[in-house]
Amino acid sequence: MSAHDDYDGDSPFPRRDFISRLGGISAATVVGVGLGACASDGVTAPHDRPQSDQMPSDQTLSDHALDDTAQDDNATPASAASTPDDASRSGPEAVPFAVGRQAGVTVATRPAGLTASFDVTGNSVDELVAVLSDLSQEISRLMAGAPAREDDNYRPPTDSGIVGPQPPTGTAITLAVGSSLFDERFGLAERRPRELIAMPRFRNDRQMRSNLTHGDLLFIVSSQTSQSAAHVLHQLVRTSNGRLRLRWVQEGYNELLPTNAGAPTRNLMGFKDGISNLDTDQADVMNRHVWVQPGDDEPEWAVGGTYVAVRVIRMMIEFWATAALVRQEQIFGRHRDTGAPLGKTSPTDEPGFAGDPRDDAVPLRSHMRLANPRTPDAPRILRRGFSYLNGAAPDGTIDQGLLFIAYQRAFTTGFIEVQSQLDGEPLEDYVKPVGGGFWFVVPGPGPKADAWLGHQLFS
Numbered sequence: 400m401s402a403h404d405d406y407d408g409d410s411p412f413p414r415r416d417f418i419s420r421l422g423g424i425s426a427a428t429v430v431g432v433g434l435g436a437c438a439s440d441g442v443t444a445p446h447d448r449p450q451s452d453q454m455p456s457d458q459t460l461s462d463h464a465l466d467d468t469a470q471d472d473n474a475t476p477a478s479a480a481s482t483p484d485d486a487s488r489s490g491p492e493a494v495p496f497a498v499g500r501q502a503g504v505t506v507a508t509r510p511a512g513l514t515a516s517f518d519v520t521g522n523s524v525d526e527l528v529a530v531l532s533d534l535s536q537e538i539s540r541l542m543a544g545a546p547a548r549e550d551d552n553y554r555p556p557t558d559s560g561i562v563g564p565q566p567p568t569g570t571a572i573t574l575a576v577g578s579s580l581f582d583e584r585f586g587l588a589e590r591r592p593r594e595l596i597a598m599p600r601f602r603n604d605r606q607m608r609s610n611l612t613h614g615d616l617l618f619i620v621s622s623q624t625s626q627s628a629a630h631v632l633h634q635l636v637r638t639s640n641g642r643l644r645l646r647w648v649q650e651g652y653n654e655l656l657p658t659n660a661g662a663p664t665r666n667l668m669g670f671k672d673g674i675s676n677l678d679t680d681q682a683d684v685m686n687r688h689v690w691v692q693p694g695d696d697e698p699e700w701a702v703g704g705t706y707v708a709v710r711v712i713r714m715m716i717e718f719w720a721t722a723a724l725v726r727q728e729q730i731f732g733r734h735r736d737t738g739a740p741l742g743k744t745s746p747t748d749e750p751g752f753a754g755d756p757r758d759d760a761v762p763l764r765s766h767m768r769l770a771n772p773r774t775p776d777a778p779r780i781l782r783r784g785f786s787y788l789n790g791a792a793p794d795g796t797i798d799q800g801l802l803f804i805a806y807q808r809a810f811t812t813g814f815i816e817v818q819s820q821l822d823g824e825p826l827e828d829y830v831k832p833v834g835g836g837f838w839f840v841v842p843g844p845g846p847k848a849d850a851w852l853g854h855q856l857f858s
């Protein structure tokens with residue numbers, strides 16, 4: 400039985416949607432068919448129900464289309480009108496969808512989120528294009544906080560309803576493609592970003608689980624609540640309608656610290672995390688370290704995208720609890736309570752070795768010093784992680800850790816180089832990577848009303 404067959408018969412999804420999507424759509428005709436075209440051109444609509452008339456206007460979208468920095472909370476206000484049920488929600492403004500670079504990469508650390516990896520079930524490029532187009536329309540709606548139109552009570556609802564009639568704003572949904580998408584199935588081999596490979600095994604990766612790794616597509620969701628992240632997952636699965644098969648999911652959360660804490664959050668080993676990170680408001684920093692640039696040795700379509708490394712890293716927290724505080728602090732190179740580099744008082748103080756390589760207040764083999772030796776050519780990555788708690792492990796320990804997410808312009812000068820420097824670090828005794836993979840975040844759809852995520856890959 401094929402994966403599609405799973406959705407026949409008692410399918411919870413409207414089967415005629417699925418059939419209409421397959422009906423004679425070719426890549427050539429679907430490329431360029433997206434949000435606006437579906438509404439105005441009479442082309443087979445990704446959803447056969449009318450979408451809400453409260454979707455963001457073209458004008459609103461294009462205003463932000465080329466705003467490649469400061470994409471975070473300066474985002475487009477939700478154009479969806481509030482409903483009475485939502486009057487009490489006062490989340491952040493909507494994260495823009497129709498921009499040149501996916502805004503989820505630069506969005507500030509959120510209290511909740513997840514990564515969801517999917518495989519494409521078929522091997523037709525037309526079907527792949529159609530599902531990406533449909534998903535883009537739904538992602539655009541979810542990020543705008545626009546209600547789904549439920550106008551036929553005799554059909555299954557379009558929306559799972561778990562956040563009420565209207566999704567909360569502030570959610571970012573980012574699409575990335577894996578190296579397996581460039582195998583023989585879709586004829587995309589020539590289009591593969593040069594550094595997009597299946598995540599290799601690193602020194603401490605002996606406990607990697609095959610059911611938590613890789614995947615054709617990855618969605619990274621950052622949201623205000625776990626329920627809204629789960630809502631996004633529901634909608635991705637509904638919209639893909641059997642054309643994608645869920646491979647693995649990892650939920651995460653962050654306990655956000657006050658803005659003056661010097662770090663967005665504290666991880667489950669008790670240390671402030673995210674103190675030293677790239678400043679997403681600085682376009683030159685982002686262009687240098689995160690966004691693929693024109694002139695890079697990459698396919699042209701990849702400009703404006705970025706590589707993402709995801710690692711599900713389990714923390715052996717019971718063992719960590721037996722380590723003296725002094726040892727814990729030497730392992731990271733920072734004081735636990737303040738987050739300051741060892742020998743300093745404020746988390747934002749530069750460590751002594753930044754000015755003098757012989758200064759060893761921060762041990763040479765500490766995590767912060769190996770990860771960023773502060774030499775002029777030290778690799779830099781943009782980290783956006785979540786803590787996770789997956790319940791009890793079979794051996795009676797807590798299954799918890801870090802859902803590590805890092806963006807970079809190239810793996811070789813980003814994650815791979817940093818991880819190679821960290822290989823063998825003392826922290827390895829207390830953490831074990833169990834999942835993750837490498838993906839490429841496609842450029843944003845851009846300002847055109849009919850554009851969809853990933854269209855550059857097919858044009």
Ligand code: HEM
Pocket residue numbers: 666668670671672673674675676710712713714731733766767768770771780800801803814817818821830
């Ligand atoms: C469970 C695993 C990990 C834990 C608990 C952890 C924790 C931390 C902590 C507490 C800091 C210092 C605070 C900060 O500047 O944000 C830090 C910094 C950092 N970590 Fe990790 N980390 C982990 C895995 C990784 C991995 C896998 C990488 C990359 C391969 C990485 C790269 C970095 C970098 C680049 C910094 C900033 C160094 C600096 O600029 O000072 N970390 N991490």
